[in-house]
Amino acid sequence: MIIDSGSYENVVSQEVVDKLNLPVEEHSHPYSLSWFKKGNEIKVTKRCLVSFSIRQKYFDEAWCDILPMDACHILLGRPWQYDRQSLYDGKRNTYTVVKNDIRFTLLPMKEKVTSKDVSKSSPSATTLLASKEFVEESRDFGIVLVLVPIVHTGASREKVEVATLLEKYSDVFPRELPPNLPPMRDIEHRIDLVPGSALPNKPAYRMSPKEKEKLQRKVEELLAKGYIRPSLSPCGVLALLTPKKDGSWRMCVDSRAINKITIKYRFPIPRLDDMLDCLSDQRCFLRLILEAGIIKSASSPMMSGKWPLKCLMAYLSGL
Structure with a gap:
């Protein structure tokens, strides 16, 4: 069915009248039309009363002239639009009609997407088919391919091998560092200072009581684990706390002063x-x-x- 504001008559297809066995009567004012179907002019001599519904919400009937057209089954022209006080909204593509003092809004039909149009449709278009459409598609193509996903619930072989390897060398990858400092080695790291330079000894940063409490707790924790020990060095390096994204605090050491008097050793790298x-x-x-x-x-x-x-x-x- 098409609503056409450019048509001055309501028209129904001859095919619809024959299949539904609609009662037909002679037209009171016969006339000729030529744009419904290619070829010569067609004489309009009969009409019938057609009852129709739109989306099972709007029910109506209209007198329509009978023509062997192939543009659509029913064409509602100016007579029906005049009787129903129709208004067209070009932006939303909707018609508003009034019947029995009740206002109805006719929405446009949604585009039907089939498997033939998948390659041409947008990525957001659905590609699901009803059972009847699926049977029709399978008859047209003759071959149906089924894709069955297989979900692996267990761990793969590679993951098992990696887990076994990590378990074998668990002492190399501990969740927490062992207490105390590492044992003495044959080669120990040493930082050489510029001869004759004065050792820095700056006062501590000013901090809030809350920050001071957290810093003291962190120092005591490191002392208990043996990672640090009381220093007898005349050099004083500043320590402070900086907030992390998770809300906790990270202790940082300001070594800029000591780095200025440290000898920078450089080793050549092969080309x-x-x-x-x-x-x-x-x-x-x-x-x-x-x-x-x-x-x-x-x-x-x-x-x-x-x-x-x-x-x-x-x-x-x-x-």
């Missing part, structure tokens, strides 16, 4: 081009071996061309 030339076409590597041998000396296995390119890139990405 990238020379290292790439030495790697040759090796493919397998271990990052631990690379880190252990790349800086030691030029006579190491890495520099003799026995380690791969990927190993070098892994090391450089960690610098």
Whole structure:
């Protein structure tokens, strides 16, 4: 059915009249039309009373002229619109009509999307089919493909292997650091200061009682775990608290003053081009071996061309 404000007559298709066996009567004023169907002019000689409903909410009837048109089944023109005081809203594409002093708003039909239009439709368009439409689609194509998702509830083999490896070396990946400082090593780290420089000894930052209490609690916690110990050094380094995103506090040490009088040691790194030339076409590597041998000396296995390119890139990405 089409509502057409440009048509001066209400029209019903001859096919509808024949299938529904509608009662027909002679037209009181026969006339000719030519734009409903391609070809010669068509003589209008009969009409009938057509009852129709729109979305099972609006029920109406109208006298329609009978024509063998193929544009639609029912065309409601100016006579029906005049009787129902219809108003068209071009922005919302709706018609407002009045029948028996009741106002109705006729909404446009939603576009029907089938599987044939999926590739042309928007991403937000639905692609679900009713059972009847599915049967029709399957008859047209002849082949139906079914996609069945499989949900894996258990852990994959890779995850199990990783979990086993982490459990085997759990002492290397502890959830919390062990108490006390690490044991003495053969090579101990040392910070050398510029000879003759005065050691900084600045007063503490001003803080609120709440911050001071939290800082004291943090120092006592580190002392209990053995991570720090009372210092007898004449050098004083400032400590302060900074808030974190989760609302807790992080203790920070202001080492800018001591860093100014610290000797900066620099070690040359081999040229990238020379290292790439030495790697040759090796493919397998271990990052631990690379880190252990790349800086030691030029006579190491890495520099003799026995380690791969990927190993070098892994090391450089960690610098």
